[in-house]
Amino acid sequence: MIATRQLIVYVTPLLLLQLAVIVGPALLNIGFAFTQWRGFDRPVFNGIENFERLFADSVFWLALGHNIQWTLFFLTVPIFMALVGAFLVSRLRRGQMIFRILYFIPYIVAPTVNAEIWRYILNPLHGIGAQLERHLGWGWANVGFFTDRDLVLWSIANVDNWHWWGFLFVLYLTAMQSVSRDLYDAAKVDGATAWEQFRHVTVPGIRPTLFYTLMITLSGSFLIFDYVWILTEGGPARGSEVLGSYMYKQAIYGFEMGYSAAIALGMTAIAAAFSLVFVAARRWGAEV
Numbered sequence: 001m002i003a004t005r006q007l008i009v010y011v012t013p014l015l016l017l018q019l020a021v022i023v024g025p026a027l028l029n030i031g032f033a034f035t036q037w038r039g040f041d042r043p044v045f046n047g048i049e050n051f052e053r054l055f056a057d058s059v060f061w062l063a064l065g066h067n068i069q070w071t072l073f074f075l076t077v078p079i080f081m082a083l084v085g086a087f088l089v090s091r092l093r094r095g096q097m098i099f100r101i102l103y104f105i106p107y108i109v110a111p112t113v114n115a116e117i118w119r120y121i122l123n124p125l126h127g128i129g130a131q132l133e134r135h136l137g138w139g140w141a142n143v144g145f146f147t148d149r150d151l152v153l154w155s156i157a158n159v160d161n162w163h164w165w166g167f168l169f170v171l172y173l174t175a176m177q178s179v180s181r182d183l184y185d186a187a188k189v190d191g192a193t194a195w196e197q198f199r200h201v202t203v204p205g206i207r208p209t210l211f212y213t214l215m216i217t218l219s220g221s222f223l224i225f226d227y228v229w230i231l232t233e234g235g236p237a238r239g240s241e242v243l244g245s246y247m248y249k250q251a252i253y254g255f256e257m258g259y260s261a262a263i264a265l266g267m268t269a270i271a272a273a274f275s276l277v278f279v280a281a282r283r284w285g286a287e288v
Contacts, residue, residue: 026268032261039257050262060263062238063246066153070242071221073157074164079213081161082168087198089169090176100173103166111163115230118159122146146232149239156240160227168213172206179205211278218274222267243267 033050037043054060089099106114121127122145129142145155179202187197203210225244228234234241234249243263251260 029261029264029268032258033265035258035261037258037261038255039251040255043258046258050259053259054262054266059238059241059246060243063234063241063243066240066242067222067224069153070157070224071218073154074161074217074221075214078161078165078168079210079217081165082172083203083210085165085169086172086176087202090173090202096173100170103169105166106163107167109163111226112230114163115159115227118162119146119231122155147236149237152232152236152239156227156231159231160224171209171213175206175209176202211281215274215278219271222270222274 032043034045034047035043036046089096124130124142124144132138132141143151145151183201184197187201192200223244224242228240228242228245229248232240234245247260247263250256250263
C-alpha cells in the first residue's frame with residue numbers, strides 16, 4: 001500500500017493546481033463582484049451596488065429569460081431524441097457501434113467547427129435554403145435563421161443540440177444495456193407493447209443516468225456561451241443575448257469588470273443551486 005507521505009506528495013501538485021486555476025479565481029470573482037473596477041485601475045469597494053444595478057437592468061432580465069427558454073428546450077428536445085434513439089438502437093442485435101460512433105462524432109468536434117459548419121449550411125446567400133430557392137423556386141425554404149430576431153435563439157439551440165443529443169444518446173444506450181433482459185422478457189410475457197416496455201422497464205432502469213443528465217443539462221444551460229458567441233454574439237438586436245454573452249460584453253467591451261463579476265456570480269449561484277438539488281436528492285436516499 002502507498003504510504004500516507006507518498007499520497008501527500010502525489011496529491012499536493014494537483015491540489016495546488018486546483019487552487020490556482022479554479023478556487024483562486026472563483027474567490028477573486030466574489031470579491032470583485034462587490035467593487036467598482038474597470039480592469040485597469042484599483043478596485044473600489046461599493047457594497048451591493050452592482051447587485052442593485054443587476055436587478056434594475058432590463059438587459060439582464062432579457063438574457064435570463066433567454067437562458068430559461070434555452071433550458072426548457074434542452075430539457076425536452078435533446079433528452080427525448082436521445083432516449084428514443086437509444087431505445088431503438090438498444091433493440092438492434094448488430095450494428096450498435098456504428099450508431100454510437102456516428103452520433104458521438106459531433107460531440108467531440110470543437111464548438112467553433114460545429115458552429116461554422118451550420119453557419120455555412122444555413123447561410124441565406126449560399127446555404128441549403130438558398131440552393132433550394134435558386135434551383136427549385138422554394139423561396140419559403142430560404143430563411144435567415146441567424147438574422148431573424150424571432151428565430152435566432154432557437155436556431156442556435158438546434159445547432160448546439162446537434163452535438164449534445166449524441167452525447168446523451170451514448171450515455172442512455174450504455175445505461176440501457178445494463179438493464180436486465182429478464183425484465184423485458186417478463187414484460188413481453190405480460191403483453192407489454194414497446195412503449196410500455198420503454199415506460200415501465202427502460203426508464204426506471206436508467207433513472208440514475210437520466211437524473212444525472214437532467215442536472216448537467218440544467219447547469220450547462222445557464223452557463224451557455226460558446227455557440228451563442230460564435231454564431232451571433234448575442235444579436236441581432238439582443239435576440240440571442242444570454243447571461244454568458246452579456247457578462248462578456250460588460251467585461252471586455254464595457255470595461256465593467258466589477259459588474260461583470262456580479263453577473264458571473266449570479267450565473268454561478270443558479271448553476272450551483274441545481275447541483276445542490278442533485279446532492280440533496282442523493283442524501284435523502286433517492287435513486288439518482
